[in-house]
Amino acid sequence: xxxxxxxxxxxxxxxxxxxLMQREWAPCRYHCxxxxxxxxxxxxxxxxxFGAAIDTIRDNLPFAAICGRICHHPCEANCRREDVDSAxxxxxxxxxxxxxxxxxxxxxxxxxxxxxxxxxxxGAGPAGMAAALDLAKLGYRPTVFxxxxxxxxxxxxxxxxxxxxxxxxxxxxxxxxxxxxELVTGVEIGKDKSIEQLKAEGFSAVLVAAGLAxxxxxxxxxxxxxxxxxxxxxxxxxxxxxxxxxxxxxxxIGGGNVAVDAARSALRLGAKRVRMMxxxxxxxxxxxxxxxxxAREEGIDFINRRGPVEILVKSGKITGVKAxxxxxxxxxxxxxxxxxxxxxxxxxxxDCVVMAIGQMADLGFARGSNVxxxxxxxxxxxxxxxxxxxxxxxxxxxxxxPPGSAVEACASGQRAVKAIDLxxxxxxxxxxxxxxxxxxxxxxxxxxxxxQVPRNKVATADAAGRKSSxxxxxxxxxxxxxxxxxxxxxxxxxxxxVLVDKCAGCLTCLRVCPFGIPKVADVATIDSALCxxxxxxxxxxxxxxxxxxxxxxxxxxxxxAAILKDKPGQVIAYICGQHASAEKWKAITEVxxxxxxxxxxxxxxxxxxMLSALVNGASSLLVxxxxxxxxxxxxxxxxxxxxxxxAKSLIQEAGxxxxxxxxxxxx
Amino acid sequence: MIVAERKxxxxxxxxxxxxxxxxxxxxxxxxxxxCSGGEKQAELLGEQLKLAAQVxxxxxxxxxxxxxxxxxxPGGKVEIxxxxxxxxxxxxxxxxxxxxxxxxxVVLSTACGVGVGYMTALYPEKVILPALxxxxxxxxxxxxxxxxxxxxxxxxxxxxxxxxxxxARCSKSLINGACGGTNHGKCEVSKDMDCAWYLIYKRLxxxxxxxxLRKMRPARQWxxxxxxxxxxxxxxxxxxxxxxxx
Ligand SMILES: Cc1cc2nc3c(=O)[nH]c(=O)nc-3n(C[C@H](O)[C@H](O)[C@H](O)COP(=O)(O)OP(=O)(O)OC[C@H]3O[C@@H](n4cnc5c(N)ncnc54)[C@H](O)[C@@H]3O)c2cc1C
Ligand code: SF4
Ligand code: SF4
Numbered sequence: 001x002x003x004x005x006x007x008x009x010x011x012x013x014x015x016x017x018x019x020l021m022q023r024e025w026a027p028c029r030y031h032c033x034x035x036x037x038x039x040x041x042x043x044x045x046x047x048x049x050f051g052a053a054i055d056t057i058r059d060n061l062p063f064a065a066i067c068g069r070i071c072h073h074p075c076e077a078n079c080r081r082e083d084v085d086s087a088x089x090x091x092x093x094x095x096x097x098x099x100x101x102x103x104x105x106x107x108x109x110x111x112x113x114x115x116x117x118x119x120x121x122x123g124a125g126p127a128g129m130a131a132a133l134d135l136a137k138l139g140y141r142p143t144v145f146x147x148x149x150x151x152x153x154x155x156x157x158x159x160x161x162x163x164x165x166x167x168x169x170x171x172x173x174x175x176x177x178x179x180x181x182e183l184v185t186g187v188e189i190g191k192d193k194s195i196e197q198l199k200a201e202g203f204s205a206v207l208v209a210a211g212l213a214x215x216x217x218x219x220x221x222x223x224x225x226x227x228x229x230x231x232x233x234x235x236x237x238x239x240x241x242x243x244x245x246x247x248x249x250x251x252x253i254g255g256g257n258v259a260v261d262a263a264r265s266a267l268r269l270g271a272k273r274v275r276m277m278x279x280x281x282x283x284x285x286x287x288x289x290x291x292x293x294x295a296r297e298e299g300i301d302f303i304n305r306r307g308p309v310e311i312l313v314k315s316g317k318i319t320g321v322k323a324x325x326x327x328x329x330x331x332x333x334x335x336x337x338x339x340x341x342x343x344x345x346x347x348x349x350x351d352c353v354v355m356a357i358g359q360m361a362d363l364g365f366a367r368g369s370n371v372x373x374x375x376x377x378x379x380x381x382x383x384x385x386x387x388x389x390x391x392x393x394x395x396x397x398x399x400x401x402p403p404g405s406a407v408e409a410c411a412s413g414q415r416a417v418k419a420i421d422l423x424x425x426x427x428x429x430x431x432x433x434x435x436x437x438x439x440x441x442x443x444x445x446x447x448x449x450x451x452q453v454p455r456n457k458v459a460t461a462d463a464a465g466r467k468s469s470x471x472x473x474x475x476x477x478x479x480x481x482x483x484x485x486x487x488x489x490x491x492x493x494x495x496x497x498v499l500v501d502k503c504a505g506c507l508t509c510l511r512v513c514p515f516g517i518p519k520v521a522d523v524a525t526i527d528s529a530l531c532x533x534x535x536x537x538x539x540x541x542x543x544x545x546x547x548x549x550x551x552x553x554x555x556x557x558x559x560x561a562a563i564l565k566d567k568p569g570q571v572i573a574y575i576c577g578q579h580a581s582a583e584k585w586k587a588i589t590e591v592x593x594x595x596x597x598x599x600x601x602x603x604x605x606x607x608x609x610m611l612s613a614l615v616n617g618a619s620s621l622l623v624x625x626x627x628x629x630x631x632x633x634x635x636x637x638x639x640x641x642x643x644x645x646x647a648k649s650l651i652q653e654a655g656x657x658x659x660x661x662x663x664x665x666x667x
Numbered sequence: 668m669i670v671a672e673r674k675x676x677x678x679x680x681x682x683x684x685x686x687x688x689x690x691x692x693x694x695x696x697x698x699x700x701x702c703s704g705g706e707k708q709a710e711l712l713g714e715q716l717k718l719a720a721q722v723x724x725x726x727x728x729x730x731x732x733x734x735x736x737x738x739x740x741p742g743g744k745v746e747i748x749x750x751x752x753x754x755x756x757x758x759x760x761x762x763x764x765x766x767x768x769x770x771x772x773v774v775l776s777t778a779c780g781v782g783v784g785y786m787t788a789l790y791p792e793k794v795i796l797p798a799l800x801x802x803x804x805x806x807x808x809x810x811x812x813x814x815x816x817x818x819x820x821x822x823x824x825x826x827x828x829x830x831x832x833x834x835a836r837c838s839k840s841l842i843n844g845a846c847g848g849t850n851h852g853k854c855e856v857s858k859d860m861d862c863a864w865y866l867i868y869k870r871l872x873x874x875x876x877x878x879x880l881r882k883m884r885p886a887r888q889w890x891x892x893x894x895x896x897x898x899x900x901x902x903x904x905x906x907x908x909x910x911x912x913x
Contacts, residue, residue, distance in 0.1 A: 501753075506700035511810045542705030543695050543751070608707060611714035615721070653676040654715045655722035 005525075008499040011547060020549040022436050024528060026492035028075035028090060030438035033411035034130075036060040038075050038090055039494055039550070045093050046486035046577050047598035054101040057094060058175070062133045063126050063410055064106075065171040066155050068095030069164045072288065072405045080439075080492050084447045086455045089485050096482040103174035111139040114180045117204035117424050120145060122189045122365050125153020126406040127397025128209030129173065131413035131420075132181040138421055142181050143203070147188035153211055155406055158235040158258075160265050161242075161470040188364070195369035195393060205420050208371070208379065208388065208395040209413060212359035212403065218253075222311030223355075227318055231262050231356035238265050242470060247352030248272045251321055253308055254356030255285040260292065262354045263300050267467045277303040277348060279326045279338050294473065297463040303348060305329075307340055311353060320347045361399045369393070385429040386419040394420055439493050439529040446515050446530050451632055456485040487577055487632065491600065494550030495531030496538055498524045502545035509537035509546060514634035534633040535604025539643070548604075556597070556605065557612045563595050568617030570595050574609075575624040576602045576631065594622065602626075603636035610647040610661055620660040627667045637665060668806070669697040669779045670813045671704060671799040676715055679775065682796050686772040687744065689716065691798070692764070692786075693751030694778035701813050704777030704799050706751035712777060712798055713749040720745045755782025758789060768793055803835070821891030821898065827879045829870030834892075836863035842887055844880070 006020075014020065021037075028038035037056055044053035057064045071091050079087035116139040121128045124146035132142040148157055152169045177183055187193060195206050215230030217223060227247055231254070237244040250266040252259045255278025266274045276295070278285060281304050285292065292302070306323040313319065325344035331337040363373055370390040372380045380389045381400045388395050396416035397409040415431060422429045442450075460466075460474040477485065496509075496518075503523035510518045517530045518537060526537070528549070538546040547553050560572055571594045599605060602625040613621045623644055628637045641663065648658035683689060691713045699705025724744065748771070752760040755778035768774065773794045776783045779801040786795045803815035818835035824842070825832060834840045838856040845864035848855025852865045871877050891898075 502695060502706070504695050504699045504705065506702070506705075507807070508702065540707075542699045542702045542707045544706045544710075606707070608710050608714060611711065611718065615714050615717045650711065650715055651718060654718040655726075656718055 005500045006497050006547075007501045009501070011499055017547070017552040018550070020497060020547075021493065023549070024493050025436050025438045026494075027078040027080060027438045028088075028492075030435060031074040031078040032060075033074070033405075033408045034060045034414065035435070036075075039489065039491055041097075042088070042090065042093060042486050042489040043491060043494075043550075043600065045097055046483060046489065046600070048483060049598075050097050050100055051105060051107070053097045054105060055107045057098065058106055061407065061410065062130045062176050063155075063172045063406055064094060065098040065168045066126070066152075066164065067091070067407050068098045069168055070155065070159060071407050080442045081488060081490060083442050083444070084450045084490070085452045088488050089455055089458075092456075092458055092477055093482055093486050096477040096479075098171065099168060099476055100479075103171045103178070106175050108175065108178045109137070110179050111137055114139050114141055116140040118143065118202050119205045119207060119420060119424075120195075120198040120203040121207045121209055122195075123153060123209040123211055123397070123399075124148075124151035124173075124183060124185070125209060125211045125397060126155065126409035127211070127413035127416075128153070128207070129176050129181070129413070130410035131207055131209060131396060131417050133176045133179055134414050134417040135420070136179040136181050138417070140421075140424075144181060144183050145187045145189050145193070145198075146183065146185045147191075149186050151183055151185065153406075153409075157239050158232055158261075160235065160238065160261050160268075162264070162268070162466065162473050163261070165472060190365040190367040190369075194367060195365070195371065195390075199392070204392070204424055206393045207413075207416055207420065208365060208393060208399060209397040209409075209416075210362065210365050211398045211409075213362040214360050215355060216358040216360055217355050218308065218357065220308055220311055222313045222318070225311060225313055225318055225353075227352040228311055229352070229354045231258055231354055232359060234262060234354055235265060238269070238470075244269060246271055247318070247350070249350045250274045250352045250354065251348055251350035252276045252354045252356050253321070254278055254354075254358075255280045255287060255302075255304075256356065256358075257287045257291055258359070259354075259356035260287045260295050260300075262356045264295055264298060264467070265470075266352075266354065267298055267300065268470055270468075271352075274299075275301045275303055275348070275350070277306050277308070277321070277323060279305065279307050279329050281305055281329075284329055294463075298467040299463070306346070306348070307338060309345065312347065318351050318353065320349045321353060322347050359398075359403065384431075385423075386416045387423075387429070391423070394423075442490075443530055446517070446532070449515050449634060450490065450532065451634075453484075453488050455488070456481045491533040491550065493528060494548065495528050495533035496526045496535075496546050497528070497549055498526055499545045499547060502543045504543050504545070506542060508540050508542060512536045512540050512639070514636075532633065534601055534636065536633070536636070536639060539604050539606035539609075539639075554609075556599065556609045557616075559597060560609075560613045560618070561616045563597070564613075564617040567595075569619045570617075571620050571622065572597060572613050572618040573622040573624055574599055574602065574605055574613075576626050601631055601633050601636050602640040603631070603633045605640065605643065607643050607647045607650070610643070611650060614651060614656070614660060620662070623661070623663045625663060625665050627665045630667075668700055668804065669781070669801060670701045670803050670805040670815070671698050671779045671801040673703055673708070673712070673777075674798055674800055676719060679712070679796070679798055680716070680719060683745075683773060683775070686794070688746045688770065688772045689748070689775055690766060690768070690771040690773070691716070691747060691749045691775045691777065692755070693749070694755045694776070694782050695751055696754040696756065696778070698777060698779055698782075698799060701805075701807070702811075704779070706749075709751055709777045710749050712775070713747045716745065716747050720747075754778075756785055758785075761786075761789065818892075822888045824887075827882070827884075828867045829874060829876070829879075831863055831866045831870055833863050833867060836861070836866070 026039045029035055041053045041056035073091040075090045076087045081088050118141045119135050121132050121144045124144045132144050135142040151173045156169050215232045234244050246269050250271045252263040263274045263276050305326040307326050308321050308323050310322040325341040327339045327341050329338050371393050372389040374380045379395055381395050386394045394416050396412040401412050418431055419429045458474045466473045500523050505523055507520050509524050510520050515532050518524050518526050573594045573596050575596055575598050577600045625640050644663040647661050652658040691709045693706045693709030694704050750764050750766050752763050754760050775796050775798050777798045783795050783797045804817040805813045805815045808814045815835050820834045838854050849862040854860040854862045
């Protein structure tokens with residue numbers, strides 16, 4: 001739990017109540033390389049506000065649609081729900097929202113004026129495009145130069161279409177370009193144009209985001225055979241033409257994700273047998289577990305702990321690979337340092353080899369410029385300032401970071417923009433790495449009380465059918481599944497905060513909390529790491545001493561008042577998030593025009609909220625709750641029943657018909 | 668702790684007597700703890716008053732809910748403002764009000780009678796009205812339930828009554844044992860009410876202290892209850908040369 005308490009004065013002085021969210025982050029946000037506000041966008045999605053959801057995603061993540069398909073989702077790996085039942089399928093919700101909304105359904109927030117310096121970006125991959133977007137938003141005029149005829153980088157040129165259809169990539173590219181990003185394709189810097197030329201054309205800074213464009217090869221005897229394919233050439237050719245020269249019996253050398261992509265692509269090109277051979281034992285393989293599972297389902301076998309020595313070629317044809325046993329891959333210091341047993345050499349039969357042992361930078365862009373390479377042949381680069389040996393030339397993305405993921409490349413591009421902005425405004429380049437802390441694991445005693453809801457699986461094509469085409473291997477959620485999945489989110493870190501000066505120590509919070517979170521010594525304390533953000537305590541606290549980190553005070557009343565301002569006399573329905581977009585509740589009310597206001601749970605609706613809806617002009621108020629046991633929070637239904645009863649009697653006392661507030665409990 | 672409960676809305680509305688600019692002032696002390704007069708309940712009363720006013724307006728124009736309205740009508744348009752301070756029984760806290768009393772015709776206090784009375788003394792030019800009935804000194808015996816345990820008689824007898832107060836809990840505040848109306852442990856006033864003297868007897872018997880009841884005691888000082896008028900407490904060591912507020 002974080003130190004320090006909150007007073008009502010401090011609360012009133014916050015620029016926005018959302019600043020409280022900066023005290024501690026949910027672990028999903030913390031571990032996301034671009035720190036997307038996962039909790040917030042999932043909450044929008046859970047209420048069916050898909051437009052707001054995609055905008056929140058895109059506030060941090062320009063490659064929303066692409067990452068919805070291919071992200072390695074460190075958010076999910078750190079999801080606190082894992083200790084309740086299983087992690088939230090964050091990526092699948094994002095995928096649903098991003099592809100449903102498309103580029104047109106995402107708000108474009110252009111800079112008011114785009115009149116700052118021109119910046120050239122080399123490479124239209126995740127790093128380059130993310131940087132271009134942020135530059136445009138800051139008012140710079142970015143132009144992205146890409147050697148391929150289309151933007152997208154590796155996702156567009158090498159990631160197989162069965163994992164990432166090209167139209168999905170276009171959603172992100174179109175949305176980014178709508179911000180005033182100029183895209184020039186088919187121009188290779190270093191060949192068609194030099195960095196010096198760019199400078200002469202008026203670009204004040206250049207950002208290199210050229211990625212890793214070459215495949216690493218091994219200098220083995222026989223490796224010069226045309227059917228020993230460098231992995232990127234192989235995948236890029238497939239990506240462009242859906243064809244590539246290949247044999248019947250393919251051996252992919254390498255144990256990472258790229259190797260898996262190559263193996264599964266080889267199957268789809270019609271190879272009879274595809275195997276992967278790597279130095280690592282199965283558990284040590286760098287490929288994600290789910291990638292390995294899907295590959296195995298399609299019939300790909302792994303040959304572990306074997307290192308290639310020679311490609312055997314007979315009368316112009318590859319006949320196999322001679323491979324020796326690996327005794328260890330990593331040394332005591334966990335550094336890559338393989339050792340072999342030369343007494344144990346076997347021949348692995350094959351007629352084609354794909355070399356997927358890593359990628360490296362192509363420094364061709366630097367021709368005719370001041371950008372230098374270091375002793376190991378990499379771009380000379382400062383990770384602190386993002387500058388190369390030429391102070392006006394910056395670098396980001398995989399060309400300068402360890403190989404990683406698309407989202408990490410986006411993050412690198414975004415940081416580079418901060419450096420460029422400082423440089424171009426004549427300030428010293430100093431970037432802060434500071435992040436708020438993240439909340440810890442859910443305590444078992446609390447986790448037990450959280451209602452279990454199984455993770456919604458995505459439908460997958462069956463292995464036998466899918467392995468013969470480049471059609472997608474799995475399918476988007478349907479809306480109901482997306483809503484259901486989003487509603488599994490526990491809203492971590494968005495819970496209650498006590499205004500210590502207002503707290504009377506009355507113990508009401510302690511008595512109503514269904515999770516037993518509040519402790520009251522002299523005043524109440526609520527451990528945000530444990531709080532489930534149900535809002536029951538805030539709805540009951542007699543001194544309004546409990547506020548939510550994730551919602552402004554009186555949020556519901558304010559939202560309702562805003563609706564009624566334009567059309568008084570309307571019916572308002574406070575609908576439990578469990579029923580968002582469900583038509584069924586309408587059938588029972590017979591009210592023609594109802595303004596729906598979604599809440600995460602009815603647990604947080606106070607009697608005051610109900611009365612103020614009527615004060616603000618609602619002709620009547622419907623409270624749509626789940627039936628007992630279906631609500632995400634224990635006893636939420638019991639509480640809302642009691643509150644509706646109180647509200648009815650209070651309005652009756654004021655001379656209104658009590659029937660103007662009605663509760664529906666839906667199965 | 669002082670326990671109080673909300674007055675019926677009609678009574679409040681009538682006491683407002685058509686005054687238009689109303690400050691509903693909550694108290695964050697005891698009445699917040701018993702969930703009757705804290706900020707939340709002050710707001711709730713504010714909302715109720717606004718609704719009643721709307722009904723009254725409609726009634727005046729012959730609206731739909733006119734028939735129902737009537738009694739609760741505060742008489743046309745009113746301006747309701749809500750505020751709350753830490754305690755209304757300490758002068759300093761009034762400085763924290765977010766509003767200026769000058770702007771209001773009347774203050775409707777959701778404090779106990781102490782808050783209403785003290786505010787009246789502090790702001791003699793203002794009309795201060797009670798929104799609560801101050802009921803007793805009690806404890807929160809279960810969620811949502813409060814019960815009287817003490818009467819504030821000024822001459823505590825709990826030491827020899829086994830911790831059960833005959834002043835507060837005997838319907839007649841008898842001091843010398845049960846009356847003839849005691850009935851199998853219940854009070855003749857209501858079957859739902861325990862006879863305090865039965866409880867005292869039972870408790871002392873359990874403790875083996877029935878002897879205590881036989882002891883002769885000096886006559887009770889009822890003057891310490893209400894006999895000598897307004898009661899005061901003085902801690903000389905804490906006194907300063909400031910004027911005492913009546
Ligand atoms: C086969 C494969 C599968 C992968 N799968 C995943 C995955 O599932 N999930 C995931 O998150 N990550 C995955 N990655 C990693 C991810 O693609 C990279 O981390 C990411 O693309 C790096 O982004 P970048 O912008 O730095 O470089 P790139 O994406 O490589 O983009 C660089 C761009 O610069 C262009 N360029 C290079 N030189 C020049 C020049 N001289 N002039 C003009 N343009 C130039 C290139 O054509 C390219 O478009 C995969 C990588 C590979 C190779
Ligand atoms: S309900 Fe409110 S006033 Fe009472 S202890 Fe909890 S926070 Fe404090
Ligand atoms: S009642 Fe709900 S919001 Fe309040 S502390 Fe408990 S879990 Fe958190």
